[in-house]
Amino acid sequence: INMTEVEKKNNIVDIWRKFIIEGNIDEGELRQEIAYSWERCYEAKVDPYLGVSNLILDEHELSSLICKKNNLIIVARYFMNNLYKFVKGSGFIVLLSDERGYIMECMGDSETMNNAAELNLSKGCSWLEEVVGTNGIGTALVSQKPVQISGAEHYCQQVQKWTCSAAPICNSSRKIIGVLQMSGPSNKTHQHTLGMVVAAVQAIEKQLKIQQNNNELTVLNNRLNNIIQTVSDGIIVIDRTGIIEQVNSVAAKIMLKNEQEIIGNSITNYIEKLPLNEFLNYGKSYKDLELFVNTKNGTSLCLFSGKSIIDEEGISTGGVIFIKPLKNIINRFSGANATFEFKDIIGESRQIKDAVNIAKMAANNTSNVLLLGESGTGKEIFAQSIHNQCSRKNGPFIAVNCGAIPRELIASELFGYESGAFTGARPGGKPGKFELASGGTLFLDEIGDMPLDQQVALLRVLQEKKIVRIGGEKVIDINVRIICASNKDLKSELLKGNFREDLFYRLNVIAIRLPSLRSRREDIPLLFSFLLNQLCTKRGITFNYIHPKVLFYLQEYNWPGNVREFQNVLERMINITTGESIELEHLPEELINASTSNSNQEEHLNYSNKVNMNEIMQIKETIKENERKEIIKYLSACNGNISKSAKEMGISRNTFYKKMKKFDIVIR
Secondary structure, three states: OOHHHHHHHHHHHHHHHHHHHHOOOOOOOOOHHHHHHHHHHHHOOOOOOOOOOOOEOOHHHHHHHHHHOHHHHHHHHHHHHHHHHHHOOOOOEEEEEEOOOEEEEEEEOHHHHHHHHHOOOOOOEEOOHHHHOOOHHHHHHHHOOOEEEEHHHOOOHHHOOEEEEEEEEEOOOOOEEEEEEEEEEHHHOOHHHHHHHHHHHHHHHHHHHHHHHHHHHHHHHHHHHHHHHHOOOEEEEEEOOOEEEEEOHHHHHHHOOOHHHHOOOEHHHOEOOOOHHHHHHOOOOEEEEEEEEEEOOEEEEEEEEEEEEEOOOOOEEEEEEEEEEHHHHHHHHHOOOOOOOHHHOOOOOHHHHHHHHHHHHHHOOOOOEEEEOOOOOOHHHHHHHHHHHOOOOOOOEEEEEOOOOOHHHHHHHHHEEOOOOOOOOOOOOEEOHHHHOOOOEEEEEOHHHOOHHHHHHHHHHHHHOEEEOEOOOOEEEOOOEEEEEEOOOHHHHHHHOOOOHHHHHHHOOEEEEOOOOHHHHHHHHHHHHHHHHHHHHHHOOOOOEEOHHHHHHHHHOOOOOHHHHHHHHHHHHHHHOOOOEEOHHHOOHHHHHHHHOOOOHHHHHHHHHHHHHHHHHHHHHHHHHHHHHHHHHHHHHOOOOHHHHHHHHOOOHHHHHHHHHHOOOOOO
């Protein structure tokens, strides 16, 4: 050390002594950042003759701190070891603190470590400026930049034998999370020491940033995996050679395999005619290709869309393929699903109950069902109810009216066709109803109107469980439950030669005959009540009076159109009413004329006045109570919001208020 440096140090000692006594700092060799620090210490009433930390964590607090800062400690420890290698044996130690100045890690020469311990310069002790005066850790935290404090620059006298070089460690947001410090004898102060500490801190921050990026990538990857696993479409990720790298559970379910069975195999093992060359080599995307997926049970028709994954140089590194089972798309956009359940079948008569009981038994197996009955008796309601209670309820419900399809189009509708199969065929072909109903139910209504040649084709499909599209060669496996319906007497059609005997016995496994409305007249009051309440709720209207003879005429009429006609008549009556009552004049003329032809009309009317009045009163009370419950239900669902309740119910706000007043409903 040359004389100039000694003189500087002596000068700083003199400045320190004068400041401690007088509280004033003379201009001289003292750096401004040190002067500011001394002033802070003086204001904080730090004892200048002490220099021992008295802010110490207990064992539990230290353990908790180390656990919390474990990642920083692990990263910093590697660079602390490298830093110590340069100064090993020279009396230096390396320390790591948190943002509050608490030392979390220290390493160095044993003698220096012991000397440091006398000052509590050790694990669990805080070295903030307000605790031990000007020092590397504390001053670096206040100034938020690297500092070197040597000898008398320390505010506390007991620390003036030390030199310390410290630099704050920041996270990616430039928030201080710790301090790295190297300390040793003051006579070994060297300006390069601080440079070494700063370089180590930069390396620590860089490593922490890499870890953060890796963690963010892991989180992002996990999120993408979660998204892939939760979307409704099947997703397959392939590399540039077509090998499957990732697959979600939906795609695996479509292929009828588990995910691990699929990963690592070529996409061509599962999907035929996929345009891989254009997709992987030229980055060409495609959308909604109709292709077959190979599964354990045969093939399944799906829509495929694909997008290449392009790197920064514009080279394809693989791609993502989306799979949508075609039947699911049809279900979603064509309403190919069943909405009715057995609870929607209204009636308490023995005939309707017997039919429902047989239908419920049919729902518990997969046998073919034949529904027989006049038009309007509710055959499709029964078919949907069977579907919704059977094991295929999550599959599609496809209804086909065999009597409404032109003869020449029945085959293409049922079995589908390939592109170019005939003039006017859609490019790309079209799946038939059997394909679309796969995994669910195919309801063939008016089966008695199917032409004989198509009956042969239908019989073959029912026997073999396979179809071939018109103009195609590929055999497609199907998995469909058949429910048929007819308003004709199929046995009479057999005798006439209009229906094949072998097909009849194939379909007639479980036959259910649905009763006409005239054969269960006792259900008419119940139907009237149910349908009237349904229509009134939908339209937001109320009837306070129903003429007692209305129900009589409804029960006397023969209803050739059955429940469908009954519903239409009731809707017509409501449409032409002008007040809040249903009168005889609102009945269609044919209903009254049909009843007046009865010779015992007066006797029936007298009886009706005595008996049906009670039924009508019960109906009125039922309607009112149902309407009241409906209003309360909407209010509850909308948390008492009247405007929203009225909107959900499909009526005006004023009408909703009137109904609340009528039924004495108060929001509390």
